Amino acid sequence: MGEDTLAGSPLRHLSMLVRYLRGERTAMTLLALLVPSGIVLQLVAPYLLRGFIDGTLSGDSGGALTDLAAWSLAAALGVLVVTTGTEALSSRLAWRSTDRLRADLVAHCLSRPPDFYRAHPPGELVERMDGDVTRLAAVMSALLLELLAQALLIVGVLVALFRLEWRLALVFAPFAAGTLLLLRTLVGRAMPFVTARQRVAADLQGFLEERLAAAEDLRSNGAARYTLRELGERQDDLYRKAREAARVSARWPATVQGLSAVSVVLALAVSAWLHSRGQLSTGTAFASLSYAMLLRRPLLAVTTRFRDLEDAAASVQRLRDLLGHGTAPRTGNRTLPAGRPGVRFDRVSFSYEPDEPVLRDVSFTLRPGERLGVVGRTGSGKSTVVRLLFGLHRPVTGTVSAGGLDVTELDPRALRGRVALVTQEVHVFHAALRDNLTFFDRTVSDDRLHAALGEAGLGPWLRTLPDGLDTLLGAGARGMSAGEEQQLALARVFLRDPGLVLMDEPTARLDPYSERLLVPALERLLDGRTAVVVEHRPHLLRNADRILVLEDGEVAEEGERTALAADPSSHFHELLRTAGAAR
Numbered sequence: 174m175g176e177d178t179l180a181g182s183p184l185r186h187l188s189m190l191v192r193y194l195r196g197e198r199t200a201m202t203l204l205a206l207l208v209p210s211g212i213v214l215q216l217v218a219p220y221l222l223r224g225f226i227d228g229t230l231s232g233d234s235g236g237a238l239t240d241l242a243a244w245s246l247a248a249a250l251g252v253l254v255v256t257t258g259t260e261a262l263s264s265r266l267a268w269r270s271t272d273r274l275r276a277d278l279v280a281h282c283l284s285r286p287p288d289f290y291r292a293h294p295p296g297e298l299v300e301r302m303d304g305d306v307t308r309l310a311a312v313m314s315a316l317l318l319e320l321l322a323q324a325l326l327i328v329g330v331l332v333a334l335f336r337l338e339w340r341l342a343l344v345f346a347p348f349a350a351g352t353l354l355l356l357r358t359l360v361g362r363a364m365p366f367v368t369a370r371q372r373v374a375a376d377l378q379g380f381l382e383e384r385l386a387a388a389e390d391l392r393s394n395g396a397a398r399y400t401l402r403e404l405g406e407r408q409d410d411l412y413r414k415a416r417e418a419a420r421v422s423a424r425w426p427a428t429v430q431g432l433s434a435v436s437v438v439l440a441l442a443v444s445a446w447l448h449s450r451g452q453l454s455t456g457t458a459f460a461s462l463s464y465a466m467l468l469r470r471p472l473l474a475v476t477t478r479f480r481d482l483e484d485a486a487a488s489v490q491r492l493r494d495l496l497g498h499g500t501a502p503r504t505g506n507r508t509l510p511a512g513r514p515g516v517r518f519d520r521v522s523f524s525y526e527p528d529e530p531v532l533r534d535v536s537f538t539l540r541p542g543e544r545l546g547v548v549g550r551t552g553s554g555k556s557t558v559v560r561l562l563f564g565l566h567r568p569v570t571g572t573v574s575a576g577g578l579d580v581t582e583l584d585p586r587a588l589r590g591r592v593a594l595v596t597q598e599v600h601v602f603h604a605a606l607r608d609n610l611t612f613f614d615r616t617v618s619d620d621r622l623h624a625a626l627g628e629a630g631l632g633p634w635l636r637t638l639p640d641g642l643d644t645l646l647g648a649g650a651r652g653m654s655a656g657e658e659q660q661l662a663l664a665r666v667f668l669r670d671p672g673l674v675l676m677d678e679p680t681a682r683l684d685p686y687s688e689r690l691l692v693p694a695l696e697r698l699l700d701g702r703t704a705v706v707v708e709h710r711p712h713l714l715r716n717a718d719r720i721l722v723l724e725d726g727e728v729a730e731e732g733e734r735t736a737l738a739a740d741p742s743s744h745f746h747e748l749l750r751t752a753g754a755a756r
């Protein structure tokens with residue numbers, strides 16, 4: 174992100190928030206009434222003060238003075254009520270609108286392809302959804318409103334001063350105008366620095382998240398000290414960025430303070446001069462000074478709050494980047510027919526990076542119910558075949574189809590409903606077993622859950638659980654072995670009963686004993702379904718109908734498993750021989 178894109182008014186960046194305020198019409202209307210009322214009440218106080226002082230000096234009766242005192246008290250109480258009401262309403266507004274923004278962000282992230290998560294580690298995303306959104310909540314509840322109120326107050330004070338004593342107003346008007354002009358030129362100047370600070374802070378969060386997740390590896394490799402060294406470097410960088418941002422942001426409060434002091438001295442001098450010539454009553458002089466003080470406050474508040482406003486604007490900029498990043502692959506709205514789909518790769522080429530082809534001209538066909546075993550060296554493109562079929566990427570050229578339909582034209586939700594992907598990565602949520610199976614869908618019956626667990630071979634394990642389907646799993650709760658986790662992944666698939674199953678080395682992280690336990694469940698899952706199974710260990714492909722051998726992204730061999738296994742000149746035969754010797 175270039176710094177030039179950050180120049181300009183923070184208010185321009187904050188305009189994105191307006192969308193989230195639209196649903197809050199009632200609160201906005203009430204605020205629109207309360208804010209000016211509060212300002213009028215503040216402006217009335219010096220007027221009452223003037224009347225009180227001049228009345229006292231001219232020997233007015235006690236009754237009139239008591240009335241003025243009562244009105245002053247009523248105005249002060251009014252300010253209290255209005256301020257409390259404004260704060261309550263604006264914080265409600267902030268919570269509700271930022272909740273909507275956060276929900277949009279989560280929905281956006283959940284719909285992104287895998288590349289998005291490579292570009293944005295979870296720690297960074299959490300900082301955006303929590304840190305940035307919370308900063309925005311502060312802006313929405315206090316800052317924007319305060320800025321608006323203070324701007325109105327400045328105008329109100331100048332109008333009141335003009336009515337009271339135009340010569341004094343002439344001193345203050347250029348001061349207020351000059352300060353506002355100065356602010357306008359300073360607006361946005363600190364934003365690149367604030368953004369840089371926030372970016373380094375989010376990176377630090379991502380770094381911590383990654384290193385803590387790898388704590389076991391770091392410890393066993395004696396690498397904890399390198400992590401601490403890098404942490405130190407990142408913290409130093411964050412300190413430098415924070416210092417630069419603070420240095421730039423600190424300029425204008427100091428400028429306004431200086432200007433304000435000069436203007437108050439000027440106002441005092443003009444008041445004293447007019448008073449000595451008998452052209453200004455003592456009450457008016459006091460009232461003018463009160464207005465001078467009242468004017469100084471919003472200008473200072475505006476300037477000191479400006480830093481928070483820039484923080485928030487930088488947050489919006491980062492959130493906009495996030496919302497615009499990682500365009501989901503273009504998809505269609507067609508649905509896969511029920512049953513077992515056939516699969517076809519027709520001259521498919523694909524690359525993750527330009528000019529670095531990963532698959533070249535790959536073609537094969539799988540009839541409904543057939544199982545394909547995909548083998549090949551590391552990096553030959555096996556997983557990529559599965560990802561293309563699961564609609565995670567679009568081929569650069571050629572067509573990938575399932576059930577006779579181009580996968581890129583399918584509605585992704587419908588595709589995921591009919592096609593299941595099982596990999597070696599299984600995420601166990603810190604949640605009840607039933608939620609882990611249904612992904613929090615509470616409409617699935619217990620009978621179906623028991624049946625799926627039974628199919629996956631987890632029936633005996635289920636009977637050992639203290640709370641059955643309600644047993645809490647995940648971090649800090651009931652632990653699972655790697656094999657049981659993999660069986661849980663299979664139970665999830667049994668529950669969905671897909672027509673096409675894609676497997677990417679589901680047993681890769683299992684020891685031979687756990688693998689033997691898992692294989693029957695795997696075979697039950699593949700039974701009666703079309704399947705594509707990526708597997709390094711050819712003995713696990715004994716039930717495959719066809720074999721695809723990939724070499725450096727190209728089809729080295731494709732055909733019926735039994736024919737290839739029997740042909741001593743085939744790659745597959747060679748693979749079986751080498752694997753047999755190794756076992």
Ligand SMILES: Nc1ncnc2c1ncn2[C@@H]1O[C@H](COP(=O)(O)OP(=O)(O)OP(=O)(O)O)[C@@H](O)[C@H]1O
Pocket residue numbers: 525526531549550551552553554555556557558
């Ligand atoms: N997201 C990605 N971005 C860039 N390159 C990638 C990405 N994913 C995979 N690759 C590269 O594409 C090539 C094929 O990867 P793929 O994962 O399909 O191979 P594979 O045959 O499944 O390997 P393995 O057996 O090790 O799992 C590799 O060179 C890999 O480095």
